[in-house]
Amino acid sequence: MTWLVPLPVTIPLLGAALTLLMAGRPRVQRTISLTALTATLLVSAALLALTTTGGPLVVAVGGWAAPLGIVLVADELAALMLVVSAAVTVCVLIYSIGQGMADGHEETPLSVYHPTYLVLTAGVTNAFLAGDLFNLYVGFEILLVASYVLLTLGGTENRIRAGTTYVVVSLLSSVIFLTAIGLIYAATGTLNMAQLAERLDGLPDSLRLILQGMLLLAFGIKAAVFPLSSWLPDSYPTAPAPVTAVFAGLLTKVGVYAIIRTETLLFPGGRATVVLLILALLTMLVGILGAVAQSDIKRLLSFTLVSHIGYLLFGVGLTSRLGMASAIFYVVHHITVQTTLFLAAGLIEKRGGSTALDRLGGLARLNPVLAIAFLIPALNLAGIPPFSGFIGKLGLIEAGIADGGVLAWLLVIGSVLTSLLTLYAIARVWNLAFWRAPNPSMPAPDAGKCPPLMIIPTLALVALGVALTVVAGPLFAVGDQAAGDLSDRAGYARSVLGDVFRGAS
Template sequence: MSALLALPVLLPMLGAALTVLAGRSAALQRAIGIVTLTAVAVIAAVLLVNADAGGPIVAELGGWAPPVGIALVADRLSALLLLVSTLVTLAVLVYAIDQRIVDYGRGAASTTFHPMYLMLCAGVSLAYLTGDLFTLFVAFELMLTASYVLITRRTSAIRIRASMTYVTVSLMSSLLFLTAIAMVYAATGTVNLADIAGRIDTVPPGLRTVLGLMLLVVFGIKAAIVPLHFWLPDSYPNAPGPVAALFAGLLTKVSFYALLRTQTLLFSREEPWTLMLVLAVATMLVGALGALAQNDINRLLSFLLVSHIGFMLFGLAVFDAASVSGAALYAAHHITVLATLFLVSGLITRRTGTVALDQMGGLAKVSPALAALFAIPAMTLAGLPPTAGFVAKLALLQAGVAAGPWPTVVAGVVVVASLLTLYALVRVWVRVFWGEPKPPIPDDDPDDEVIVGTARTSVPMYTATAGLVAVSLAIAVFAGPLSEVTGRAGTDLLDGGPYRSAVLGAEGER
């Protein structure tokens, strides 16, 4: 089984190389991408089943045993998020392929999109599976390098300004990450996560606190935690539609996963984390209130993305098995629902020719299918029963109320932020789907990749979006078994023993 661990990273890399060689054949490029991500999804499902049944799966790369060698590790949490993320990347790829066919025809190949898309997927897989800090840094750089290319394709003046913000902030966080890794290595003599966990108690408490805060800042920037979130609402709305959906679904959640993994494994706590409770409240409220002030549908969704990162932070802040389990389940659901809403936003924009809510209207009469595709993920994000969002939020609320007075207060903020989310999404529904249809606004930017105001869409674009809706519904339908899996994952995260033992063997049990 350990032989499968490298394939979620290697297959997208190989696929990226093949798409470069197939640069003259658009059909072959598309086939390579879809087949590659389908294979990765199957492998992720196999890893999840086996990791849940038998514990963490470890692959020693190059024949060197950890902590000297690089290890890939698949446990319940990483395998679950890898599976959900791969399903999202597959659906977004189908959407992007058919959008390009509609806009440019079937013969239009791409020299950059398919290779960079698959390289980003390889980086995501590596981030979930790596067992050491430096390889995690490499995974983030792989993701970010590919994302730089994707966000700047078909550039316009607005997109260049937005991408400059994205690139600058990403480079700054990468420099901080590299500095943190150097400090961890200087303090412990290793970068292997399992080995660091066994040595971190020998580090002076003050230095241990500094290391924990540095990693919090690094992953906080990448995850858009308030007050480090300012770059996201300026960057994601200006990316091409499918790229924005991919970024919204994956990048911040990969960063939260890294934060969750490092804080639970390396910096254990016996009581709720006060600083993280404060950050969770700020992130939930600033994001939700920011969404209410937006007239641009993509900026509104970007602020809601920030807000709901706060829900996951709340689960980490409570710092017990139930809350961490709830945060893991919420992350899995959030990956699908935000990607779905950004894809729906792309369909709306193509129908109306604008991102301004006050210039839309009547789409429920023109396209009932589009109304349904928006309504279901909107209800899921707002946490209305019996959706996956409701199940995940209920788990977080129960854990918070059981943890003490301050987590109970923050649980009340979770309810407030959920109501603000519902209000923001109802506002979108009223402005976009109710009323009389308005004529589309012609596109005045001939260089824009997305041709808007033409109502030109394809059935596969709707099908890909509906596929993500189905994944979200499946999370709700199988909430019981998934909650059991994330419950075991939460216990393992806080214990750390099974992870260390799997990676280091008998040495990890000491």
């Protein structure tokens, strides 16, 4: 069944080509996009089932075997990320179609949107499946090109300015990443991650630390880790709601995924883990303090996005199986919940005419469905029992207590404080936007009506977020097994290199 492995990349790329050819036929574009992403979701689910029971699946692109050729590797972590990202992209696409209809763009949409969206999806899936550093770099670059187009849709001054900042920061990250790739190849003679897992161990400690630091710097910018996160709250809120949602849900998580993959496979237990824990604490606290100070819902959610990246770094930095399993569980939770909240923010903007808290009010009475669509994922994000956010944070706290170090205890305290401040920020939004009397400046009910194609995918993601609580046991078991596989570097190398690895042994 290894033929399934390239499909999450090739299906969106084929769909992008077809939608580009159908530029003058928006209904055909929508059909192709939905079909391609649904097929990607089904293939991803099949890969998760296969890797859970049978181990990693490896494909050598073009028939060139590793380590000379490019390999795509689907293990449990990659397959899990594929499933959740595909589910999110399908829902966001349906939402964007509904928004286009509501805004009067059904017959004359931007013809570049669908091909670009599919190319973005291909970049995400390629990054998750990459078995060598250069292919991972290619995935990031595909993301950069597609995300810049999506971020500047409409060509408004604010979007062009935000897009420029985003591109400059992303290019800086790419230059650092590419420089690190060149140095790694010069030092080891390979970029295949399975082979690097062995060869990097033979380098001097000082050189390994430099290479590790460069990769962490590049991925930290992409993941919006403090102090490399200031670009995100200024860039994301200016984009259309579905674009912001998919960016918030997926793009930073690709950076986190790269950190998880390289830290466990290439630099296990290195000295940089202390730095990761410090950055995790600072990212949590600075991000949530920024959220508390905001008066706009989109900017507030952007800062909470930064803050909760700290939880993921917390689990990675602990280097324990429980910490990694909790981080994997939490990344699935966070992709789902953060995307849902940004879609709900788009609905709030549609109904209320703004996301500024001083211009909103009474939404709980005016639109109870919208209130539910915001409240449930908001409570989930804050970690209120019994939601999945609480389960993920509890796992991280248990891992921190089990570690017993000073930094681990500081992170336990910081994570609890961050959860409380998240709840405060969410409660403030609820009080001002939903609970108080309606603002007279808000649009009339007919003018601000939310179309079903925007509400249905949002509620679907709300239900998915709740479902993560229902299936928390099996999902955590998958995360635990994936964490165990990440620590088995020799097993990964055997799966990828085969006879080459056995010969080297």
